[in-house]
Amino acid sequence: MLVFFNDNPRIPLRVFITSRVEEHIRSHLNVPGVRLDNLVDHCSDDDITTFLQILFEDGCRRNLVVQAYVQQHGEWPNQSDKRKLVEHIGGSFIFASAIFKFIMGANTESSPPTTPMNRLPLALEMNPGLDGLYVHTLSRSKHLPYFSDIISTIALLGAPLPTSGIAELLGIHTYEVVNVLVNLQAIIQVPGTDDIPVTLCHTSLRDFLTTQDRSGGFFAHPSHHVRLFICCIEYELKLLRQNPGLFIGSRERMPATAYYTLRYSFTHLARGRGCFKLTEYDSAIRLCRKALALQSGNPELIAVLADTIRHRAIQTRSLTDLDEAISLAREALEFRPSPHPDRSISLNNLGNALLGRYRLTGNMAGIEEVISVYREALELQPLSPLDRSHSLNNLASALLDRHRRTGIMGDLEEGISLLREALEFRPPGHSYRSDSLCNLGNALLDRHRRTGIIDDLEEAIYLFRKALELRPPPNSLRPLALISLVISLPAMYKESHTLSHLQEAIAHCEELLESYFTAGRQDRAEWLLELCFLLQMRFHATGQADDPSKIATLGEEANRLLASFTESTT
Template sequence: MAGSVPETAPFIQAAVTADPGLKNFPEPKTSAAMQMQCLVYGPLKAAAALGPIGALAGHPFLIVIDGLDECEHKDEVEDLIDGMLAFFDENPFIPLRIFIASRVEQHIQSRLNVPGVHLDNLVDHCSDDDIATFLDVLFQDARRRNPVIQAYVQEHGEWPTPGEKQTLVKHIGGSFIFASAVFKFIMKPTAGNHPTPMSRLPLALEMNPGLDGLYAQTLARSEHLPHFLNIISTIALLWEPLPTSGIAELLGIHVYEVVNVLVNLQAIIQVPGTEDIPVTLCHTSLRDFLTTQNRSGPFFAHPRHHVHLLLRCLECELELRRRRPRVLIRRRECTPAVAYALRHAANHWIQGYNLEEQSEFDSIIRLYREALALHPDDPQLIHALARVVTYRAFRTGSPVDHAEALSLCRAALELLPLHHPNRLMSLDHLGNVLLTHSSSTKALSDIEEAISVHREALKLRPSPHPGRSSSLSYLANALRTRYEWTETLSNIEEAISLHREALELRQLPHPERSSSLSNIGVALRARYKCTKSLPDLEEAISLHRRALELQPSPHPNRSWSLDRLGSGLLARYECTRALADLDEAVSMYREALELRPLPHPYHSQSLKNLANTLLARHMCTDATADIEEAIHLFQMNYDLTGLPEDLALIERLNEKLKSRSQTIGARTISQH
């Protein structure tokens, strides 16, 4: 400052003479706050007291402070900022301005969030050109300093190439913090197969999964903090981003606890400076990392967290309904968490379905019942309760649940006039519940009514209505169910035709395309059972493979596609006796079992599927290991069910295994 503003030089010299510890050499002996007071504020104030400072020509002197967020001693940073604010409060006309460039760390943000300080988010003002310039400066500096890069450039030419830099800029998406983190990842030596910046650059260019190491290293900074995994899993699984206040309310914790976890993660998660702006990921590859277990390890956002989010959505919504019984709830009047709950609770139900424990299932129903008691004429609440009661009925087979679900659906439909925008949804739900109800009542009339209801809904969704594909699928499923009861071939023919039309409307990347592929496969299998037409079975297997490709783990429907593909392969084996089909069916059923650990409601079914297929392979190959594993699986299933027929099967198989062992033993003795 003495060089830029000579009027301050004698005062700076006097301060250093009086206290040599103000100098930073060989190491600082006083705090940054004290240095600013003695070497900046005091001299500038003293110079201004003598008259206008000519060197400034009427303009303020600007000091830029960068890297405050990198300082390890947060208390010292807070003292520095407090000193600045106190100086400007006492001396508002001193020609000095301070520009602080920093990440939005909480200990910095909290001090600067006062009148007289202008806060701005750099992300709102930067462009890809700014990021490109920033990276150019960083890479040029790295080339000057790093002899390995210099040698590489001499041999191979420019590094990174313009195309590589352009890809990096596109990935970074306007975040200087993320750009800095990616650059450090490229330049920082690591153990393993990527020892040089040149070998690490391709990882950054791939992003997914190239930056897994960066993500794991950054997340580890907050891993020890309370609520860490809940907060990270929530951010990864939300259907739309929420601000820190919304995340806190949704999880039932304090805002400061959310901020405490996120302040260390700003290299990969964009944390706004205020509580009303959503928290977002710097790059979508972070979500892929967090939702892929074999990549994220201890940071994995398990799909079961959807169940927790559903329960919290219902609790947040219920708290508002208790305060405002029988009053229309408008989302724009709600807190972010409640507005989110009203929009997306059903989505978390869909993603968490079959992953909830029975106690959680009962809690979901209890919360919906309480909400409906407060707002008895809300069709959406009625449908929501009907949906979960239907699924419980499907799981338990309870006729009482089946009957209640059907009654609720009829009540909801009666509340919606002919042209109400939600009437179509109500028709869909009623038709689907009628189908489920038919499995309990064994009444063909339920299926006939379901078909009639779905035909009505389809008429109300002419092409190009966005919901037409759903109506096509619902009607097709109802027709397939009637075919399974009556074996009237025209029903399955129409079902296949409708499913094919739905598939045409669900081109990639439609989220329900895999369901349509699977639906056609199931319908073709049903026709195959009647006609024994091998082309139907071949196409069904092909369709189930395609559906499975669109359902990578942890997709909630993957286990169903594995079951269907395994079943198709088993059917083809019975026709062709190709052992490869049997081997692949075992592999499919084994993976399905792994995806259905206890207390999954279909764990028992998966045990039986795998055991029966292993038994079929034993009958073909006479492999002892297969029958031994099959017996073990049947025993595990009996331990769960306690059914006498399961025990009888185990006893027969054990007797067969014993007899086989005795026969082999006798042969061995005779050979000697």
């Protein structure tokens, strides 16, 4: 066709391609006479309004339930609801079609009977009522190769990647990514070319995929961050073997996937915490060392190696690992003298390693250096909101550590102030908001213990509850919020004598034992004894008949565990 038009340039004919242009086709269209563009960027609200008007007119004529509703109540959907739908759809005809099908869809045996009028508010609010739409759409591709890996990757990426980038990161072919996504265009925006990022039609899809009790078999497990982190390092090593000078110089000409791995490997390392096996840390460290052997002066690679070793040290309590992490972090910092724009990041990385060593050794000189390093990181400008929130949390954490050793109230007050500011940088929906909620709650709990201020205890419990809501099972950080509540709720019960506080603490402690400190774990004994203590408090308050037998059973198990631990250490 292109040859024909080249030979006959005066023919007044234009070809409008509306389907996805695959790479093998696009390569032939890369000529001056062809213009490729993304249709979504040119869809107006008027276009979507007209599209919906036609769909609803036709659909309502065919639906007897809607006809009966209109006769009694008047126009449906009304003008207000139509405007809300158009705003929600955001220019995507594919999503408009999917929303319409959801609203007008027939009932099935597996779903409760509802009418189109019932389903319209669910579509407008984008609440879990649309989970059925997501399940139905995702099911179209779930049988395809690499489906779970591709969907989990899209859900957990720190920034969108094109289909080619997703394929490169996972070590598969681009056509295999496209094969999965082509059936999902009602909920995932698949671009017209292989170099434009894949995006979600609505962020509610990410919420769905990362909430296990909603997504079920489609759940993007946090452990996939481990896979993505190792994939990032493997990809960097592959590129360095092909071109040892790739990461040197300007990043503007760097491939998108290469830039992503340098920028976001830290994100996957951090968000995968609690999911890494020791062997996975070992594998990642070996890959980092191989990459550094090919480009020894790369500060990003040095920093990634340092942080990976630090994370392993947290798991193994290895002082040798921490010392190496500190040495590497200092080396990376030397590559970023002031006023290097990434110096604050290197300072925070060094501070993290130093703080890890302090917590292992308790050396007071160590905490002083940590605070000094974190203060310098915070004072550096400019800092992005993300970097500033990290710096605020880091400095607050170090000050609170020093407060717990010295009792200096000024450190505690400054720490609380910094944590409040950090929380402002992490509004609802922010991936680290639950961390900030817990950090501030623990600081307020510390102040309550020192001052007896009830308002601090009440606010701490409120913050812990909010953090727990953001950490549904199997979130690896959920037990930290549970522990905070198990500690703080009995304190509130002693102040208020409100039984619900004690009952809630018991429920959370039981979850800790059932799901986290399970049979066979040595640290289970501590929480068995804690539950005994809580049940004893309840028995004194209520005389609940079965509490004494529960206390006896739990106490016997705890004593057996403690005895076996004593025998193993003598």
